[in-house]
Amino acid sequence: MADKCCGTNNEMKTMEDQNSCCSSQKSVNGIAVTATNSSCCSSTDNDGIPGPMDCCNNEVEKTSNNGPSVTEAEKIEYRIYGMDCPSCALTIEKGLNRLNDIQEAKVNYNTAKLQIIGSNALSLDRVENEIQKLGFSAEPLIEKSNIRTYDVLGMDCSSCAKSIENHLHTVPAVNSVTVNFSTGKMKVEHENSVDDIISEVAKIGFKASPIRKSSDTRDTTNNNQGYGLIAFSGILIALGFIGSYSGVSAFITTILYSIAIVVSGYKPVRSAYYAVKSGSLDMNVLMSAAVIGAALIGEWFEGATVVWLFALGNALQTRSIEQTRSSIRNLMDLAPSEAWVLIGSDMVKKPVEEVSVGQIIVIKPGDRIPLDGEIIEGETSVDQAPITGESIPVDKSAGDSVYAGTINESGSIEVKVTRLVEDTSLSKIIHLVEEAQEQKAPTQAFVDKFASIYTPIVFVLALAVIVLPPLFGFGTWGEWFYKGLALLVVACPCALVISTPVAIVSAIGNAAKNGVLIKGGTFLEKAGAIDAIAFDKTGTLTEGKPKVSDIITLTTSEDELISLAFTLENHSTHPIAKAIVEYAEDSGVQAKSGKSFKNIVGKGVQAIINGEFHYAGNIKLFEEMNVPIHHVRTQVEHLQTQGKTVVMIGTEHEIMGIISVADTIRSTTVKALHGLKQVGVNQLVMLTGDNEGTAKVISKESSINRYFAELLPEDKVDAIHQLQKEGHEVAMVGDGINDAPALATADLGIAMGGAGTDTAMETADIVLMADNLEKLPHTVKLSRKALTIIKQNIWFSLIVKFIALTLIFPGWLTLWMAVLSDTGAALIVILNSLRLLRE
Numbered sequence: 001m002a003d004k005c006c007g008t009n010n011e012m013k014t015m016e017d018q019n020s021c022c023s024s025q026k027s028v029n030g031i032a033v034t035a036t037n038s039s040c041c042s043s044t045d046n047d048g049i050p051g052p053m054d055c056c057n058n059e060v061e062k063t064s065n066n067g068p069s070v071t072e073a074e075k076i077e078y079r080i081y082g083m084d085c086p087s088c089a090l091t092i093e094k095g096l097n098r099l100n101d102i103q104e105a106k107v108n109y110n111t112a113k114l115q116i117i118g119s120n121a122l123s124l125d126r127v128e129n130e131i132q133k134l135g136f137s138a139e140p141l142i143e144k145s146n147i148r149t150y151d152v153l154g155m156d157c158s159s160c161a162k163s164i165e166n167h168l169h170t171v172p173a174v175n176s177v178t179v180n181f182s183t184g185k186m187k188v189e190h191e192n193s194v195d196d197i198i199s200e201v202a203k204i205g206f207k208a209s210p211i212r213k214s215s216d217t218r219d220t221t222n223n224n225q226g227y228g229l230i231a232f233s234g235i236l237i238a239l240g241f242i243g244s245y246s247g248v249s250a251f252i253t254t255i256l257y258s259i260a261i262v263v264s265g266y267k268p269v270r271s272a273y274y275a276v277k278s279g280s281l282d283m284n285v286l287m288s289a290a291v292i293g294a295a296l297i298g299e300w301f302e303g304a305t306v307v308w309l310f311a312l313g314n315a316l317q318t319r320s321i322e323q324t325r326s327s328i329r330n331l332m333d334l335a336p337s338e339a340w341v342l343i344g345s346d347m348v349k350k351p352v353e354e355v356s357v358g359q360i361i362v363i364k365p366g367d368r369i370p371l372d373g374e375i376i377e378g379e380t381s382v383d384q385a386p387i388t389g390e391s392i393p394v395d396k397s398a399g400d401s402v403y404a405g406t407i408n409e410s411g412s413i414e415v416k417v418t419r420l421v422e423d424t425s426l427s428k429i430i431h432l433v434e435e436a437q438e439q440k441a442p443t444q445a446f447v448d449k450f451a452s453i454y455t456p457i458v459f460v461l462a463l464a465v466i467v468l469p470p471l472f473g474f475g476t477w478g479e480w481f482y483k484g485l486a487l488l489v490v491a492c493p494c495a496l497v498i499s500t501p502v503a504i505v506s507a508i509g510n511a512a513k514n515g516v517l518i519k520g521g522t523f524l525e526k527a528g529a530i531d532a533i534a535f536d537k538t539g540t541l542t543e544g545k546p547k548v549s550d551i552i553t554l555t556t557s558e559d560e561l562i563s564l565a566f567t568l569e570n571h572s573t574h575p576i577a578k579a580i581v582e583y584a585e586d587s588g589v590q591a592k593s594g595k596s597f598k599n600i601v602g603k604g605v606q607a608i609i610n611g612e613f614h615y616a617g618n619i620k621l622f623e624e625m626n627v628p629i630h631h632v633r634t635q636v637e638h639l640q641t642q643g644k645t646v647v648m649i650g651t652e653h654e655i656m657g658i659i660s661v662a663d664t665i666r667s668t669t670v671k672a673l674h675g676l677k678q679v680g681v682n683q684l685v686m687l688t689g690d691n692e693g694t695a696k697v698i699s700k701e702s703s704i705n706r707y708f709a710e711l712l713p714e715d716k717v718d719a720i721h722q723l724q725k726e727g728h729e730v731a732m733v734g735d736g737i738n739d740a741p742a743l744a745t746a747d748l749g750i751a752m753g754g755a756g757t758d759t760a761m762e763t764a765d766i767v768l769m770a771d772n773l774e775k776l777p778h779t780v781k782l783s784r785k786a787l788t789i790i791k792q793n794i795w796f797s798l799i800v801k802f803i804a805l806t807l808i809f810p811g812w813l814t815l816w817m818a819v820l821s822d823t824g825a826a827l828i829v830i831l832n833s834l835r836l837l838r839e
Helices: 015-021 086-097 124-133 158-168 194-203 217-244 250-277 283-296 300-332 425-438 442-471 477-491 494-498 501-513 521-529 537-541 558-569 575-587 619-624 633-641 669-678 692-702 713-725 740-745 758-763 776-808 815-838
Strands: 023-028 031-036 074-081 102-108 113-118 137-141 147-153 174-180 185-190 207-210 338-343 346-351 360-363 373-377 380-383 394-396 413-417 516-518 532-536 542-553 594-600 604-609 612-617 645-650 655-665 683-687 706-708 730-734 748-752 766-768
Touching (some): 194 207, 250 283, 300 815, 477 815, 537 692, 558 604
Parallel strands (some): 683 706
Antiparallel strands (some): 023 031, 174 185, 338 346, 360 413, 604 612, 612 645
């Protein structure tokens, strides 16, 4: 068999091997991209059996001595700056999709992220230039790759950059390198350490230093420059206005207004030009048409005021919206970029990307924990609020887990790293929240569809207003041209389309800050509509582990009874035995000396203590030994009806006492359930596999409305169905593993204890990061507040639009009032949504 592209040394490759050869990672201009070919590995050999392909039907070039060639599709992500409404995202998409090398461009307004799938000839500079033409700026995102960015000092011409590239290409551990002389930045994809790269660069006379974290300084700078230009044009308009009333010639005031129009209008007009070329009808197009039209009919003051108000409104909108997106960036900044690694007896400071699983890191008091791990030395208390939302620090000692981004409050600790930086709980939270913010809620999808139909209709209507009335003799061309321009400005539904996404992003960011992961706008809206919540009992409403609840002494003292029970149960691994041992240890009671320990299967344990056999077990054990129990039977049965497990302590002749063990209700449960009733969730249901007695006791203690007892996992699904048939919108709260079927069946699945639990994060729609219910009322309240604000925004936007439209035809709506109604409404909608950040 001939050597094929997916095989070497004439070896037959499996289909899995072939598939993997046709999906690879490479670098374009220093950015990690994924390369795939969907037609790969689909060919067969002459005998009809799938085998190595003829290089994917020539769609991928054969491997050469220079390494594998680049495959067809590659994915690159950018952060976009400057978008102030979803129509901006559409403009960028259309503009980029015209480029030959781009197969698909998707912009998510909520997260300000652009994803491009393009050919191997794709130039990142070309992409960034195209985005700048449209009036925005872009920054490539590098995630989960071996690419690092360095500052390089000492370069004095572009040939220096080429020399660095050529030298690093000779290093086997370097996969790709690009050096940009103008920015002084070097991007390297390498397998060796940062120190090795710095050393290699130093060999040819330059100094390199790694850039730890990207910053948003460029965006801030742009915003500051924008405010300067807005202020300058505002002064020009003010001078022109004052001059027109103080005898200054009309020519001079017109010059001042025209300069103001050019200064404030350059960016929107340029963006409008490229938007029209891409077939997009956004606010820049409408506003530019209005300003140019105003100038043509001699309304220079109107035109200057319109474009100035538009520029100011956009700047304020952009600044406000960045606050909603900052919740994710704040999460990213929680974990430090470096860690103190213990190597032998020395501590070495390393970037977190270079720390491996199994290495020991040292965290000093007051420092943030850089990586997930397990404490192997030291005791401390850790503020886990950034991850779980818990307000009280948690005590930690050897064997306990700690999470990246949390704060070491007191003692110095040594931690064994259990997860790489890209796999930490914090990284997963960031990823989940970004995914959630990228999903459109049903309301947002409807509004976007409405706007896409509404805007072209009103645009055509504006043209009709300009042309038809004067054509049929109703008024002058100038009069109707002005009214048509006002209608153009009012046409863009900016406030309407921004009404939902900003509220959703704000609410999801707020929830994440409080230790609650909401996986999308759909689930946020569902949470606001929930009127019944079903809870798993064990581990959700209760602690999930038994504790001693009652001690009844008969022929001895309480301490003596606990000491005997401690001695008997200390050799057992049963959860009930562990509960008794833990209680004895906490009470400071000492165990006695015993021997001949024996486990009596299904009944209890025995041992010789003080020369006599003693027993700890259930009522059946003592009945078989004919020990008199008639005087305690009533007490035993009473405890059992309360859902408690009874352990009797005694000898072959008498019952010395009774200890009952029960799964106790969580300290936060009652408060959480009361909070849910206060926010309007009145139907609280418990689902449990325990008996009727236990269910009844727990429901009474926790103020549960109703319960379903003695359920198997499939029975819990039936219980959810029953609640839904009764007309309830049902949420199910469980641990995300045993309750998976019920979580999937409910209208909304809520998992407990997401910190460090992959399954909980994956299975549920909402994850409570702390292992308790205290954040649930806040989540429901936040969701309902979000729904209320979304409705407020939509109605406000529509009413303002309707009023503006009705004022056009009597001639009462001027151009500057039209732009104020649109950009002003959008700004009010944004500010209203930002209230969700402070809930």
